[in-house]
Amino acid sequence: MTRKPEPEEKDPARQRRVRRSAGGITLRDVAKLAGVAPITASRALNTPDAVSPEVLRKVRDAVAQTGYVPNMLAGGLASSRSRLVAAVVPTVSGPVFLETVQSLTESLAEHGYQLMLGQSGYADSREDALLEAIIGRRPDGVVLTGIMRSPEGRRRLVSSGIPVVETWDLTPTPIDMLVGFSHEAIGKAVAAFLKQRGRRRVASIHGNDERAVRRHRAFDEAAVELGIGGKRKSAPPAVAVPAPTTLGSGRAALRELLDRSPEIDAVFCSSDLLALGVLTEAQASGVRVPDDLAVIGFGDLGFARDLHPALTTVRIDGTAIGRLAARLIIERVAGRTPDQPVQDIGFSIVERASA
Amino acid sequence: MTRKPEPEEKDPARQRRVRRSAGGITLRDVAKLAGVAPITASRALNTPDAVSPEVLRKVRDAVAQTGYVPNMLAGGLASSRSRLVAAVVPTVSGPVFLETVQSLTESLAEHGYQLMLGQSGYADSREDALLEAIIGRRPDGVVLTGIMRSPEGRRRLVSSGIPVVETWDLTPTPIDMLVGFSHEAIGKAVAAFLKQRGRRRVASIHGNDERAVRRHRAFDEAAVELGIGGKRKSAPPAVAVPAPTTLGSGRAALRELLDRSPEIDAVFCSSDLLALGVLTEAQASGVRVPDDLAVIGFGDLGFARDLHPALTTVRIDGTAIGRLAARLIIERVAGRTPDQPVQDIGFSIVERASA
DNA sequence: CTGAAAGCGCTAACAA
DNA sequence: TTGTTAGCGCTTTCAG
Numbered sequence: 001m002t003r004k005p006e007p008e009e010k011d012p013a014r015q016r017r018v019r020r021s022a023g024g025i026t027l028r029d030v031a032k033l034a035g036v037a038p039i040t041a042s043r044a045l046n047t048p049d050a051v052s053p054e055v056l057r058k059v060r061d062a063v064a065q066t067g068y069v070p071n072m073l074a075g076g077l078a079s080s081r082s083r084l085v086a087a088v089v090p091t092v093s094g095p096v097f098l099e100t101v102q103s104l105t106e107s108l109a110e111h112g113y114q115l116m117l118g119q120s121g122y123a124d125s126r127e128d129a130l131l132e133a134i135i136g137r138r139p140d141g142v143v144l145t146g147i148m149r150s151p152e153g154r155r156r157l158v159s160s161g162i163p164v165v166e167t168w169d170l171t172p173t174p175i176d177m178l179v180g181f182s183h184e185a186i187g188k189a190v191a192a193f194l195k196q197r198g199r200r201r202v203a204s205i206h207g208n209d210e211r212a213v214r215r216h217r218a219f220d221e222a223a224v225e226l227g228i229g230g231k232r233k234s235a236p237p238a239v240a241v242p243a244p245t246t247l248g249s250g251r252a253a254l255r256e257l258l259d260r261s262p263e264i265d266a267v268f269c270s271s272d273l274l275a276l277g278v279l280t281e282a283q284a285s286g287v288r289v290p291d292d293l294a295v296i297g298f299g300d301l302g303f304a305r306d307l308h309p310a311l312t313t314v315r316i317d318g319t320a321i322g323r324l325a326a327r328l329i330i331e332r333v334a335g336r337t338p339d340q341p342v343q344d345i346g347f348s349i350v351e352r353a354s355a
Numbered sequence: 356m357t358r359k360p361e362p363e364e365k366d367p368a369r370q371r372r373v374r375r376s377a378g379g380i381t382l383r384d385v386a387k388l389a390g391v392a393p394i395t396a397s398r399a400l401n402t403p404d405a406v407s408p409e410v411l412r413k414v415r416d417a418v419a420q421t422g423y424v425p426n427m428l429a430g431g432l433a434s435s436r437s438r439l440v441a442a443v444v445p446t447v448s449g450p451v452f453l454e455t456v457q458s459l460t461e462s463l464a465e466h467g468y469q470l471m472l473g474q475s476g477y478a479d480s481r482e483d484a485l486l487e488a489i490i491g492r493r494p495d496g497v498v499l500t501g502i503m504r505s506p507e508g509r510r511r512l513v514s515s516g517i518p519v520v521e522t523w524d525l526t527p528t529p530i531d532m533l534v535g536f537s538h539e540a541i542g543k544a545v546a547a548f549l550k551q552r553g554r555r556r557v558a559s560i561h562g563n564d565e566r567a568v569r570r571h572r573a574f575d576e577a578a579v580e581l582g583i584g585g586k587r588k589s590a591p592p593a594v595a596v597p598a599p600t601t602l603g604s605g606r607a608a609l610r611e612l613l614d615r616s617p618e619i620d621a622v623f624c625s626s627d628l629l630a631l632g633v634l635t636e637a638q639a640s641g642v643r644v645p646d647d648l649a650v651i652g653f654g655d656l657g658f659a660r661d662l663h664p665a666l667t668t669v670r671i672d673g674t675a676i677g678r679l680a681a682r683l684i685i686e687r688v689a690g691r692t693p694d695q696p697v698q699d700i701g702f703s704i705v706e707r708a709s710a
Numbered sequence: 711c712t713g714a715a716a717g718c719g720c721t722a723a724c725a726a
Numbered sequence: 727t728t729g730t731t732a733g734c735g736c737t738t739t740c741a742g
Contacts, residue, residue: 024516026719037729042721052727067514072491073437074719077428077734084471084492092457093657095450102447105474109481114488116439117472119460126464133469136427137439159422161379248661277661283638284663302448306603306632308639381735392713397737407711429735432718713742718735725730 025068033062045070076138085329086116086139088130090146090209094244096271096299096318097145100167103322104143111330113140127153135160141329146211147171147178163332165325168316169211170344177332177341179324183211186314186347187218190268190296193349195226199266199294202228202236205253205278206270207243215298219268230261237261245270250277251284258287266294266355272301275311279354294355309353316347380421388417400425431493440684441471441494443485445501445564449599451626451654451673452500455522458677459498466685468495482508490515496684501566502526502533518687520680523671524566525699532687532696534679538566541669541702542573545623545651548704550581554621554649557583557591560608560633561625562598570653574623585616592616600625605632606639613642621649621710627656630666634709649710664708671702 031041036055044051044059051059062068076082085108089097105115116139118130131153134142139162147166148154154175157164164176169183194202202223206216220236223229229236239256241249250269254277257264269275275297282289289295289309297304297313304311324343331338386396391410399406399414406414417423431437440463444452460470471494473485486508489497494517502521503509509530512519519531524538549557557578561567575591578584584591594611596604605624609632612619624630630652637644644650644664652659652668659666679698686693 024719028719038719039721039730040728043728046721050727055727067511069487069490069511069515071432071493071719073428073432073493074734075721077426077432077736078719078721080734082428092460093450093453095448095453098448098450098453101472102474105447105472109474109485109488112488114492115472117456117460117470119457119464130464132424133464133467135424137469138426138428156422156424160424246661247658251661273658276658280661280663303602303628303631306601306606306635308635379735383735393735394714394737395712398712401737405711410711426735429718430737432720433735433737435718711742713740715739715741717738720734722733723731726728 024071025066027068027070030059030062030066030068033066034058080138081333082138082140083113084116084137084139085113085141085143085326086118086134086137087143088118088120088134088145090121091119091244092117095273095301097168099318100145100322100325103319104326105322107323107326108330111326113326113330131156135162138162140333141165143167143325143329147180148175149210163329165328167321167325174342177325177328177338179321179328179343179345181316181345181347183215184218186298187215187220188222189347189349190215190314191219191222191226191228194223194266194268194294194296194355195228197266197294197355200228201230201261201264202266202268203230203257203261203264204236204238204268204270205250205257205274206238206240206268207245207274208240209243212243212245212270212298213240215270216268230263237264241274245274247273247277247280250274251281252277254278254281255285258285264293267296269295269297272297272299272304272311272313275313275354276303276307279307279309279311289354296349296355300350304350305352307354312352312355313350314347315350317345320345379426380423382423382425385414385417385421385423388421389413435493436688437493437495438468439471439492439494440468440496440498440681441473441489441492442498443473443475443489443500445476446474446599447472450628450656452523454673455500455677455680458674459681460677462678462681463685466681468681468685486511490517493517495688496520498522498680498684502535503530504565518684520683522676522680529697532680532683532693534676534683534698534700536671536700536702538570539573541653542570542575543577544702544704545570545669546574546577546581546583549578549621549623549649549651549710550583552621552649552710554710555583556585556616556619557621557623558585558612558616558619559591559593559623559625560605560612560629561593561595561623562600562629563595564598567598567600567625567653568595570625571623585618592619596629600629602628602632602635605629606636607632609633609636610640613640619648622651624650624652627652627654627659627666627668630668630709631658631662634662634664634666645709651704651710655705659705660707662709667707667710668705669702670705672700675700 031038120127141163143165147169166178169180204216206212223236239253300313300315386393475482496518498520502524521533524535561571578591594608655668655670
């Protein structure tokens with residue numbers, strides 16, 4: 001079923017070049033079958049209201065008959081709308097962002113958008129190559145988990161003109177749009193929460209990624225201020241573990257902590273996985289939670305509430321973040337200006353048995 | 356910085372149409388700056404060996420100066436190589452496939468490919484729309500987690516001509532390429548393992564997704580054959596829970612199981628998350644693992660080995676699956692025929708304390 | 711090794 | 727409402 005050398009030249013002698021079509025069905029084929037011009041077929045598919053019912057029917061029949069699937073690369077090139085949105089996460093296996101990615105994927109799919117996924121790694125080494133790969137695809141939007149730190153990266157994103165949503169953090173100087181919350185506020189709130197629950201010698205275990213570190217810095221400061229940081233005015237005991245955090249590193253960290261500072265009565269963990277590790281280690285070594293030790297996590301992953309004891313944790317509405325990010329981008333693409341391009345969606349402390 | 360109406364017509368009066376360029380920097384701009392033809396600039400970027408060092412330098416300088424980023428939509432359209440690979444997972448939040456997605460993303464990135472992520476949901480309702488969205492983007496490959504059941508879907512994929520890798524399963528009739536393992540073999544192996552460890556009244560808890568069901572059917576049959584299915588020749592007790600499985604559903608399922616069949620001495624769970632739920636519930640209700648009850652999971656997620664007791668589980672090398680799938684596609688795109696287009700990567704039972 | 715011409719498949723801009 | 731024309735930005739083909 002090779003394509004005929006169609007556009008019959010007035011002077012057949014001048015025909016030389018060869019068509020290199022991949023042989024797929026194109027809009028032209030559909031249009032011809034329906035007996036209309038290609039642009040009319042295009043309209044029937046994209047803006048059905050703009051064509052007569054008669055034409056609509058014929059085009060749809062032709063599509064059904066041929067099994068035509070529009071080539072969105074071509075469409076994107078012509079319209080400069082790729083209907084692609086890129087998301088960058090530190091790593092796919094960190095379960096914290098999954099909820100966001102999932103809701104983003106779904107929200108976008110509802111509007112005919114597809115998600116491109118990129119992993120930056122926690123060390124932002126590959127970030128540059130990734131950015132190039134992303135911008136080169138001319139996505140209609142980019143969603144970053146975390147804010148873009150590298151000035152070079154910021155510059156490239158800005159000059160690309162692509163709508164950007166930074167998430168999971170706040171900054172006074174967003175690249176463009178933002179849906180996040182304050183890690184400092186969380187650190188403070190957790191310290192206050194623990195004090196209010198009667199804890200007096202708090203400690204922390206945190207991953208060494210930037211956001212976790214900031215939560216815990218704020219936690220430490222607040223703990224000192226509130227006088228629950230242990231002896232004198234020194235910062236409370238803390239153990240840093242490499243990101244991404246794991247159950248295993250949580251267990252090891254608790255051992256280290258209890259070794260160094262057996263007097264502690266509460267631990268703030270920078271992820272629920274760490275907290276699960278702490279619970280596990282506590283159970284294995286006979287430390288009673290919450291009696292001897294209060295444990296509080298971060299993320300409110302699906303399993304948190306079903307643990308034994310149920311895990312008190314900081315809840316972030318990752319689904320809302322994804323949904324809002326999608327909406328911001330879609331609004332932007334539609335040419336509208338979102339009325340809340342920068343949003344703090346806050347957090348909450350979900351109080352359960354572990355603290 | 357508007358573009359000049361550049362291609363000066365011989366007869367300026369005939370100029371009417373307006374350029375609608377987005378105003379970005381294109382290869383033409385780079386070429387002009389470097390003093391070469393666009394195609395030469397293209398070659399300098401894509402096949403540096405095919406141009407003189409002199410030209411290469413000039414083009415690279417021009418790229419650096421302008422901040423040019425190639426438009427891959429255009430490139431993809433012209434070359435029919437999108438450098439995009441689509442992956443379909445049931446849901447992002449099921450941690451089982453994460454390892455595969457992660458390794459796929461990384462392996463592809465190394466070769467300049469980007470991953471497009473789609474969620475099919477466990478009920479394959481949206482699968483059709485998803486397939487259209489995917490094929491429309493003309494990816495260079497599609498990676499499916501699980502095999503494509505819908506005949507309609509198979510047909511569309513086949514007729515699209517896109518290389519397809521089905522994963523995480525085996526079938527005598529793959530669409531194209533495949534990297535998987537046998538769920539039936541796993542069910543049998545687990546039953547044999549439990550018998551060999553002295554268990555005599557096994558049971559199972561499984562998600563209601565197709566692959567889990569098949570593992571457990573095989574498990575049940577083997578258990579009956581081996582005489583460890585409980586009384587007489589009836590199938591061992593089982594509880595089905597909705598997919599995706601959770602810690603909570605594991606807890607509830609164990610309660611139900613113990614309620615109905617208190618005599619059981621082993622449980623095979625269709626995911627590590629379920630198994631964690633079983634461990635949690637066992638601990639909460641005073642059932643000793645492994646003394647009273649052996650527990651075995653599936654997936655060998657990161658946390659399995661650090662649990663208390665450490666979880667015995669079926670290990671699937673998800674990273675290898677991702678890596679191999681990427682390689683198959685890249686080989687195919689390069690025009691080579693992979694020498695092992697269908698691979699059974701097997702599984703192993705990781706024996707730890709829980710069984 | 712370099713370049714001119716001709717598309718890839720689609721849609722924006724105009725015109726009827 | 728429909729059609730004509732001219733690209734979108736790149737690469738393939740063919741010819742130096």
